[in-house]
Amino acid sequence: MQDQTQIFGIRAVIEAVNAGENIDKVFLQKGLKGELFSELESLLNRNSINKSYVPVEKLNRLTKKNHQGAVAHISPIEFHDLETLVMTVIESGKTPLFLLLDQISDVRNFGAIIRTAECTGVDGIIIQKKGGAPVNGDTIKTSAGAVFKIPICKVDHIKDAVFYLQASGIKVIAATEKTNEILYDVSFTEPSAIIMGSEGRGINPSTLKVVDAKAKLPILGDIESLNVSVACGAFLYEAVRQRMQ
Incomplete structure (x- = not known):
């Protein structure tokens, strides 16, 4: 069957x-x-x-x-327990970097984000049980197999994961246009987690209210926003740049 x-x-x-x-x-x-x-x-x-x-x-x-x-x-992968993963990363002595995806719905965007996250040393990706893209064959293909190399956690609500990360000493930064703060003015050198919102709606407003910082990319052209996987890459590589200095 x-x-x-x-x-x-x-x-x-x-x-x-x-x-x-x-x-x-x-x-x-x-x-x-x-x-x-x-x-x-x-x-x-x-x-x-x-x-x-x-x-x-x-x-x-x-x-x-x-x-x-x-x-x-x-699902072709086993999902990780959030609390166990966060504890393991903190105990390893490295500076944590997590990625939260608030109901990314396109499997190609999802796969591309997983690939970039693996390349930038993200310690784990956190997704919501309902409303997001599935981990399927298209996700695996677009991620170039990275889906098997990076821990992915499923939670009931992204906001609950935000509260847990904050309680664990991890700063939560929202990628959103609803701020005047530019990405390059935000520090990623301390333990951090970045939230990316869905393609249409962005980050849930109730989640935006509880984050530690908000940041946006400067847009110099006429189109108001970037594809979410491209924006995510820009955020993650800014974290990498700061941490390499």
Whole structure:
């Protein structure tokens, strides 16, 4: 019932969740009813598994098999525990650098960011369980395999991760246009974490209220913003530049 990245069929997905499979996202047929389907929905909710209701045509494109209205994507990586990772990095004696992604939705952007993060020595990437791009074949390809080389943590809410990082002595810096502070005037030499927002909405306003610093890139042309993966690269390499001096 399963290939490397997919499980299909309502009962098969239920069994996979109960068996502790590393499920990244489940696609459910919009408007479907029934006792077994309701059981699956409840199970996904209890386990905070990302789900999306889609037309049957979308499911038919995902698999040619009898999906019965449910297709699950399996993550090719094991996710790390945030608290354990932060503690390990701090105890190693190096100056931590973390990256938080607030619901980046495009898998190519996600993969490109992972690749840049690995190249710039980021200690871990923190993503939200719901609303972001999945870790799938496209992510692996765009990241050039970096997804296997850098720890990735999933949390219920990005804001909770911000509070935990701050409590651990790590300064949280938001990449946002909603500030007058330029990137090059912000210090990244102390323990730091950078938040990048989603392609359309940016960083959640409630999260922006609790960060330690905000910074933006100078825009000299007519287009108001950069692609998020390009902006992320600029932020990370500024951190690298400062730390190499």
